[in-house]
Amino acid sequence: MITLKDVNKSYVEGVPALADVNIQIDEGEFVFVVGDSGSGKSTLIKLLLKELEPTSGTIVINDKVLSQIPHRQVPKFRRNIGCVFQDFRLLKDRNVYENVAFAQRVISAPNRSIKEKVPKMLSLVGLAAKYKSKPNQLSGGEQQRVAIARALINEPKILLADEPTGNLDANNAWEIMKLLDEINQRGTTVLVVSHNMEIVEAMKKRVITLQQGHVVSDVQMGGADDEN
């Protein structure tokens, strides 16, 4: 599903943001990527979204070699990847329903499909009753749920979450993690970048650790070790 082979990325020559990264993530996996600030976590997310090009190496997602996807096909490629960020990135002038529907409008989904899918997705994330609320009327946890609903409405095969609990209190963070786990149970491959080790350890999932751009460990928590 996701393969990184000998991937290097440098913003400045001689200073690698990612160095010789080799990762294989299979369909339906739930993977944490952890590491300190500057370890290359965000660079990894940007490479997977094809926002950045690697300096060298190959990235394959859904059987597509990213470097071979022409510029015009990038939007179509991104529709197979849902994204959630620490700062939620919701449209502040639109209500919950419109924020989720927005992802459908972007892919030119018919109005009929939007009316059918959005309420279902809001029910899944537990916000059906708050569909009229604006983002500033919601708690951090609720805003992140809206962001997750928006990321999933187009039924992507992969969900990337960059520090999804970074702005949340412990209770909301746990709620969001449970939701991501539930989404993974339904078949979506989930990759979560986090530095909240308490949650990471408690979730007992595969954990890839980055340090100064290098993969220093790749282990299955709570199960057999699979160290790189």
Place this chain on the structure above:
Amino acid sequence: MMYRWVVQTMKISTLGYTIKQGIKNIWTNKMFSIASIATMAACIFMFGMFYSIVVNFQHVVKDVESSVAITVFFDEGTTQDQIDEIGQKIAMRPEVSSFNYVSADEAWEEYKLEYFDGDEAAAASFGSDNPLSDKANYEIYMEDISQQSSLVSYLEGQDHVSKVRQSEMVANTLTDFNRLVSIVSAVIIVILICVAVFLISNTVRTGIAVRKEEIGIMKMIGATDFFVRAPFIVEGILIGAIGAIIPLCILYGMYGKIISYVANRFGFLNNLLTFLPAQSVFQILVPVGLVLGIGIGYIGSRATVHKHINV
């Protein structure tokens, strides 16, 4: 071609969304939008005004052209056959609109009518003599008065032509003035178009800055270049269209009033100045003005969007 591209690229729901967002952009950047619409309106207003002046002026020139004649006189002793031969040569000239032959007798009759009108005794004193016996001539009316001097040179080179009379000053003045009005109009319109394109571009750029976050989210979700850019282009087109419709309506209202004012105020010019009716001016001015406004809006916004939104 653009229509086909839009139809192929866009579903109806997306079209509705794009137009709605375009209108929203205008509303969000009210001040910039008003400035752009005002500049566009000034541009189209000036265009419309100069166009009205130029077409009316051309209309007047055409009238004058059809009333200013070149007169060709012949050598003494020229036979009617030779005169007819010159007439055939004149008929073949493309710049000639019409011509007619005035015999010596007709010339004398005209002269008497013009100068001895009411003084029959003075005219009768000439008896049966025709003092204008050598004044048979052709009166030639031009298709285009600017061609007058070349026709005169041609006629002067013909055998049996003694003299060619022309009103060179009228021809030159009309031609020069017509050219001057056209050049001044073109220069002012080009300057205004440049200002309008710049302002629309600025408005769209501000809109892009305001919606930077939204554009980022769109890109992340997988919006196509077209989907991200289209609302800004709709914004430019709408500004252009509104900026064209307003001055065209004002000009339409003003045109009739100005014509009737000039006709009343300068009644003595009525024989010289005949204005075109509003309908014949605006049946060209309205589509041209709209195309110009929408075109400027499209070009200004498209150029900016392509420069500033890289999906």
